[in-house]
Amino acid sequence: MVVLAVGSVITMTSMGLRSTMGVFLDPVTDTLGVGAGTFGLMVALQNLMWGIGQPVAGAVADRYGTRRVLVVGAALYAVGLVALGGADGAPGLHAGGVLVGLGTAGASFTVVLAAVGRLAPEERRSMALGIATAAGSVGQFVFVPASRLLIDAVGWRTSFVVGAVVAASMAVVCVPIRLEPAGTVRGGGVESLGSVLRRARRHRSYVLLVTGFFVCGFHVSFIGAHLPKHLDDLGQSAGVGAMALALVGLFNLPGTIGAGALGATHSRVRLLAWIYGLRGVVFVAFLLIPPSDGLSMAFGAVIGLLWLSTVPLTSGVVMSQFGVDHAGTLFGLAFLSHQLGSFIGVYGGGLVRDATGSYDAWWWTLAAFGFAGAVLHLFIDEEPVPGPVESASPAPADREG
16 A cells, blocks of 8 residues: 555656646747757657666566665656756757656656556456556646646746656655565565566567557657647637646546456456547547537547556556566566657657648547557457476476566
8 A cells, every 4th residue: 555655646746747748838949949840859759768768667676676766767857857947959858858758767657557566466456556547647637737837927947947846756755665676575486587578579469569559659648748739729728728638637537547447357458449449539529520629628538538548457468468576577668669659649740740730630640540559459368478388397387476
C-alpha cells in the first residue's frame, strides 16, 4: 500500500507536468519566433529520450530497487524544465526536451508500475496497476488549467521554473519506498535478464504487443501537444483548449481504473482491441461533426476514457506472459515502441500543420492507426510463455515470477 500510494503521487506529478506542454505551444512559439514544427520536435525529443531511457531505467530498478531511479529521474526532470524556461531559440528548447525526456524515464509510471506489479497479488494486479496509472490523470486535470493560469499571471518562462520545483519534490516523495530488487519479494531464483530477453524476442505475441503500443504513443502524444493549437485553428479560445485537455485527464481516471478492473476478469488483449478501435471511431466523428466548443469538450471527455486505459492492460499482459522479476525492463521495451510512436505523432503533426495550415490529414492518420491497432491485438496471446529449458537435468528451472 505504501508503494501504491507513493507511486500514485509520483505518477500524478510526473504525468501532470508532462501533460502541460500543449498549453505552452502558443506562448513559446510567439516569443521565440519558431513554428509548431520546432515546438513539436522539442516534445518529440522528450518522448524519444523517454523511450530510449525507459528500458535502462527499468532494468536498473529491477536490479537495484526503485527509489534510486526515481531520485535521479526527478533531478533530471527539474533541470530540463529549468533549461526550457531559459531557452532563447530552437537549440535551447531541444536541449531542455532531451533532459526532460531522460528525467521522465526515471520518474515515470513505467518504473512505478513495475514496482506495484511485483508486490500486488495476481488477482489484484490489474486493479492496482489501474489505480497507479489513473493517478496521472488527476495530475493532468489539475496541472493543465493551473499552468494556463500561471502562464497568464507570470509568463511561460517562470511557469517552467515553478514546474521544475514541483518535479524536484518527487525526489522527496519517493523516500518511503524501500522496495527490494527483483527476486527478493517472493523468494527463489531469478531468470537471467539475457534469457528472458531472448524468450521475449522470439515470442510473437510479445512482439505484436510491443508493436501495438506504438499506436498508443502516436495517438496520445499528438493530442497532448497539438490539441489546443488545433482548436485555436478552429477559432476556439485558449481556455477551451486547456479545458479540453483537462477533461482528458479527468475522464481518464474512470477509464483507467475501469480498464484495470475489467482486466482482472476479461481478456486484456480483447479489451485493448476495443480501446484502439473506439479511438478510431472517435477521431472520425471529431473530424466529421461541425466544430464547436461543446464538441471539443465532449471529445476531451470521450477520448479521456480511452486515454491511458491501455497502460494497465498492456503492462498486465507483459507480467502475465513473463512474470514480474523483469517487468520493468520488458515493459520498458514496450514503452520504447510507444515513445517512437510519440515522436512520429508529435513531430509529424507539427510538420503537417506548418506545411498545410491544418492538422486534418494527421487526424485521419490517427484514425487509420487506431483501426489497425484494434486488428493487431486480436492476434495476441496473453498466456504465460513457457520458461527456459535447462540443459542439465539436476539444475532447477528458473523462476518466472
